[in-house]
Amino acid sequence: MTNENKFNKYFIMINQDNLENCSKFDLKNRYVTHDGQFHLDDLAAAVIFSFLGNDKSIFIRSRDSKIINMEGGIIFDVGGKYELKSDNDTVYLDHHQKDFNEKWNSKCKNKMAAFGLVLKHYGEEAIKKLILKWNKKGKLKFDINDINKLINSIYCNGWGKKVDASDNGQYESVIVSGDKGNRRIEEYFLDRTTLNYRVKRLYPKWWEDGNKKNWDLAFMKAFNIVRKELKEEIFFQAINIQNNKNKIRILTRYFNRREQYHSSGNILYLNKWMPYYSELLKLEKKNNLLNKIKFIIFKEKGKNKYLIQSFNNRLLFDDNLRGLNKENDMNKIKDICNLENISFVHSSGHIAGSNTIIDAIKLCDFVLNKN
Numbered sequence: 001m002t003n004e005n006k007f008n009k010y011f012i013m014i015n016q017d018n019l020e021n022c023s024k025f026d027l028k029n030r031y032v033t034h035d036g037q038f039h040l041d042d043l044a045a046a047v048i049f050s051f052l053g054n055d056k057s058i059f060i061r062s063r064d065s066k067i068i069n070m071e072g073g074i075i076f077d078v079g080g081k082y083e084l085k086s087d088n089d090t091v092y093l094d095h096h097q098k099d100f101n102e103k104w105n106s107k108c109k110n111k112m113a114a115f116g117l118v119l120k121h122y123g124e125e126a127i128k129k130l131i132l133k134w135n136k137k138g139k140l141k142f143d144i145n146d147i148n149k150l151i152n153s154i155y156c157n158g159w160g161k162k163v164d165a166s167d168n169g170q171y172e173s174v175i176v177s178g179d180k181g182n183r184r185i186e187e188y189f190l191d192r193t194t195l196n197y198r199v200k201r202l203y204p205k206w207w208e209d210g211n212k213k214n215w216d217l218a219f220m221k222a223f224n225i226v227r228k229e230l231k232e233e234i235f236f237q238a239i240n241i242q243n244n245k246n247k248i249r250i251l252t253r254y255f256n257r258r259e260q261y262h263s264s265g266n267i268l269y270l271n272k273w274m275p276y277y278s279e280l281l282k283l284e285k286k287n288n289l290l291n292k293i294k295f296i297i298f299k300e301k302g303k304n305k306y307l308i309q310s311f312n313n314r315l316l317f318d319d320n321l322r323g324l325n326k327e328n329d330m331n332k333i334k335d336i337c338n339l340e341n342i343s344f345v346h347s348s349g350h351i352a353g354s355n356t357i358i359d360a361i362k363l364c365d366f367v368l369n370k371n
Contacts, residue, residue, distance in 0.1 A: 007220035010050035011059035028089075029054055030073035033114070035061040037203065038219050040196050041167040042077040043226040044160075045093075045118035049074070050227060051126035061216055077114035084121065093117040095168075104155050113164035116155060123151045130231070131238060142238050143245075153237040159230070166196055195229055247274050255283050258293075266294040267364050268311070269357075273298045280311065295364040297357070305343070306360040308352045315367055316349035323347040326355075337366045 007013065011031070031049050033042045046059070060067060068079050071088040075081075081092035082100060095102070095113050102112050104120065112120070128147050134140040142150075154160055191197075199222045204213035254270055261269045270276070276296065284290050294315045298307045310316055324333050325344040333342050339362055343353040354360035 006224050010053075011046075011057050013216060013220070014058050014060045014062075026056070027058075027070055027072035029057045030060060031057060032060045032062065032068060032073060032075045032078065034063050034078040036063075036215050038199075038215070038222065039167050040163050040199055040226065041113040041115040043199065043219070043222050044115040044163050044230060045076050046223055047227045047230050048115075048118045048122055048126045050223075051130045052122065053129060061219065076118055082117070091121075093121070104161070105152075108156055108161055110161060110165040110170055111168050113167040115160055115167075116164045119151060119155060119160055123154075124148065127151060127154075127234060130234065134235070134238075140235070140238055140242060142242050146241055150234070150238055150241055153241065154234060157237065159233045195226065198225055244279075247276075248279055250274065251276060251279050251283060255280070255287075261297070262361055262365065262368075264368060265289075265292060266368060267361060268293050268296045269299075270296060271299050272301055273307075277312075294368065297360050297364070299357075304355065306354045306357055308354060308360050308363060310350045313350055315371055317345050317352055317363075317367060318370070319349070321345040321352075322349045337363060339363060339366075 031046065033046070049057070062068070063078060068075055069088075070090075072090055074091045074093065076093040077095070079092045079094045080097060081094055082097065082102065083092045086092060093114065094100075095111065095117060100111065102117070103109065104112055104116055124147055127150065128144060131140065131142050131144060131147065131150070135142055135144075202218045202222045202225075204215060204218055250270075251274075254268055258268050259265045261267050268280070280293060280296075284292050291314060293311045296309045296311050298309070299305075300307060318336070320336055321333065322345055326333065326342060330340070333345075334340060339354075339359045341355040341359040342363055343355055345352040352363060354363060
């Protein structure tokens with residue numbers, strides 16, 4: 001299937017060459033954005049509309065004021081207005097006005113662009129349809145009551161925020177700095193590995209003849225790339241939220257059992273590694289046990305080995321143990337803490353390893369007793 005045909009699964013493309021065809025369609029089912037050079041925000045916004053699954057939706061790329069001011073449909077990233085209710089039943093979602101300063105929420109300081117506006121007002125309906133399809137196919141077991149949490153994650157955890165911030169000129173540069181004599185050197189360079197640059201590489205080239213420049217075809221090719229990427233991001237965020245509930249149950253269970261491993265309750269054992277930091281802080285706060293956990297012991301997957309990590313660097317392993325390992329320093333380790341199964345202690349003192357759970361607990365006990 002060609003890129004054009006893939007796009008036409010979701011929309012009927014109308015462009016400057018066939019604008020007269022607009023009259024053949026119900027304009028309530030139209031999406032209008034600007035023609036010519038496109039950006040990631042209008043592409044990603046179009047992807048959200050594709051998830052709605054509306055039959056016979058027409059997609060128009062034009063800056064023609066007559067087209068934009070027709071009655072009905074959604075005008076985005078063009079039109080000069082941000083109006084959800086207009087006199088002619090048309091929705092306007094533009095962010096280019098001088099006085100536009102809408103933000104996703106109080107924690108996201110960047111101004112929204114086309115993607116944020118479309119996600120904010122149509123994301124719940126669109127992404128819910130996508131999630132329900134995945135649930136039906138058995139790809140997910142996502143609680144649809146968490147749909148707004150998912151939408152917020154899509155925007156605030158980096159994907160949507162980055163798309164909008166980039167479109168508004170908030171670029172990210174990598175800085176390599178150093179000193180040369182008394183002069184500081186800074187080197188700025190763009191990250192050309194991003195989705196932004198994958199899209200830009202599809203632009204018609206400036207050296208091509210005018211009649212070979214087909215921005216609409218390039219838009220359709222880019223749309224398919226962005227649609228795939230956004231679907232993957234939505235799935236990742238959805239499965240992360242889905243599994244986070246299970247993670248909270250596991251952490252709560254082990255938190256409540258922690259005195260089985262050490263009477264102090266300062267050591268938390270987990271039978272496998274999982275992201276724990278923020279949830280563990282919440283558990284301490286919820287149980288009025290702030291700063292209670294000093295060490296976390298993880299069993300390494302598929303091995304009879306254990307990692308011991310200082311939680312939030314509250315207690316570090318002794319200076320005289322740091323940088324030692326069983327292969328080269330067994331006698332030193334034994335002399336210091338009288339343990340034979342400690343495999344290493346990191347030079348920074350924040351993590352260590354043990355070949356047995358008993359010695360892992362004893363190493364924590366050794367540090368706890370000294371402090």
